[in-house]
Amino acid sequence: MRKLLLATNAAEVKASAIDFGCYIANLTQSPLTGIFIENRKNREIVDTPVASWDEAYEVVSDKEIHENESLFLNRCLHNEARHSIHHVQGDPLHEMVKESLYADIILTDGNTSFAEYDGWPSKFVKELLENAKCPLIITPFEFDEINEVVFTYDGTDSSIFAIKQFIYLLPEFKDVKITLLQVLKDEGDDITEQEKLKGFLMMHYNAVHYGILSGDAETELFKKFLAQRNKILVMGAYGRKKIFNRSTADILLKTLDIPIFITHH
Numbered sequence: 728m729r730k731l732l733l734a735t736n737a738a739e740v741k742a743s744a745i746d747f748g749c750y751i752a753n754l755t756q757s758p759l760t761g762i763f764i765e766n767r768k769n770r771e772i773v774d775t776p777v778a779s780w781d782e783a784y785e786v787v788s789d790k791e792i793h794e795n796e797s798l799f800l801n802r803c804l805h806n807e808a809r810h811s812i813h814h815v816q817g818d819p820l821h822e823m824v825k826e827s828l829y830a831d832i833i834l835t836d837g838n839t840s841f842a843e844y845d846g847w848p849s850k851f852v853k854e855l856l857e858n859a860k861c862p863l864i865i866t867p868f869e870f871d872e873i874n875e876v877v878f879t880y881d882g883t884d885s886s887i888f889a890i891k892q893f894i895y896l897l898p899e900f901k902d903v904k905i906t907l908l909q910v911l912k913d914e915g916d917d918i919t920e921q922e923k924l925k926g927f928l929m930m931h932y933n934a935v936h937y938g939i940l941s942g943d944a945e946t947e948l949f950k951k952f953l954a955q956r957n958k959i960l961v962m963g964a965y966g967r968k969k970i971f972n973r974s975t976a977d978i979l980l981k982t983l984d985i986p987i988f989i990t991h992h
Contacts, residue, residue, distance in 0.1 A: 728757040729831040729896060734823050734855070736841055737763040737814070740795040742802055744836040747866040747986065749806035750873075751834065754899045758809040761799045762826060763792065766841045767816040820854050827859040831896055834864045837980045848980045862892050862990035865980055867956070873986070875904040875958040880924065881944070887924065888992040889963030894931050900959075906936045908951075910944045945978050952983050961988045 733748040735741070745761070752759040796812060803810035815822045819841050827833055833855070840849035848856075848865070856863055878890045893900075907928060909921065928935045940947040952960065960979070980987060 729755050730829065731755070731757050731759050732826060732830045732833045733759055733761045734826075734833055734835040734839060735761060735763060735795075735799075736819075736839055737765045737795060738791050739840075740798050741836045741839075741866075742798060743868050744834065744839075744866040745799055745802040746806060747864075747870060748834045749803055749808035749810075750870070751832070751864070751897075752808045752810070753806065755897065758811060759803065761810065761812045762823070763795070763799075763812060763814045764819045764822060764841075765792075765814065765816045766819055819851055820858070823855055824858050824860065827855075827861045830861045832862055832864060833859060834866055837865045848977060852980075853977070856989055857991075862889075862896065862988060864959075865987045865989070867984050867986050869956065869984060870986070871957055873900065873903060873957060873959050875906060876900050876961065877906045877908050877952075877958055878928075878961045879908050879910060879948070879963075880921075881910045882921075883963070885963035885991055887963075889961055889988070889990050890924075890928075892990050893961045893988055898931070901932055904936065905932045905934065906938055908938045908940060910947065911939060911941045948979055949982060952979075952985060955983075956985060959986045959988060963989070963991055 731748065731752055733744060735744065740761075740763075748759045748761075751757075799812060800810070815826070823833070835852060835855070837848040837852055840851055842850065852865070876893070878886075878893070880886045880890070905928070907925065925935065925937075940951065948960075952958070960983070962979075
């Protein structure tokens with residue numbers, strides 16, 4: 728079993744995120760804990776290790792919370808997933824970073840927000856991706872099942888770390904199609920030690936398919952996965968100045984409707 732947390736605004740719960748969380752919960756035979764966050768930011772908090780942010784105090788009515796609890800419970804029952812609800816109050820980012828210390832994976836919708844509108848992915852999600860102490864999965868809007876895992880590899884330690892985290896945390900995907908997608912800045916480039924990575928992957932999977940993209944990572948990944956579904960994309964180094972930088976990840980999160988597993992070391 729793994730500890731799976733679904734991070735959501737107590738005032739706005741997404742059915743699609745719950746359904747995908749249930750899918751992962753059933754796949755891993757784990758319970759899904761819905762973290763219902765109420766924005767009760769205490770501006771006197773000074774010991775937080777993460778940046779504070781500007782959203783105003785948000786009043787959530789008991790009726791809204793009850794309706795969203797019912798949605799979560801009903802979707803979990805419909806999907807036959809074990810589940811529980813945990814309420815937290817305070818600065819949403821600060822509270823979720825604390826929760827992430829004791830979680831294996833956090834799932835959340837890319838638009839989870841505590842402001843009226845702040846883009847996609849939301850400011851909360853961007854900052855959680857940078858500061859969480861465990862991997863995140865950004866959930867898709869629509870899916871049937873995951874039939875392919877795509878590991879993006881750019882030769883950096885961060886991309887290898889993300890691959891290893893996915894393998895160790897989600898071994899249940901060993902029987903689906905596995906693709907190692909190498910991203911090169913220019914045609915003719917060579918990524919060092921790729922044979923070692925291929926050997927490592929073959930220790931965990933029976934067959935691995937290989938692909939190469941050359942050019943701008945953001946453009947090439949967008950073109951390859953636009954309008955595709957039922958895959959999960961594994962990336963590392965969110966917020967780091969690497970090929971898969973924050974800008975690239977943000978564009979992919981905004982435009983692709985496939986789940987994305989992101990972590991950093």
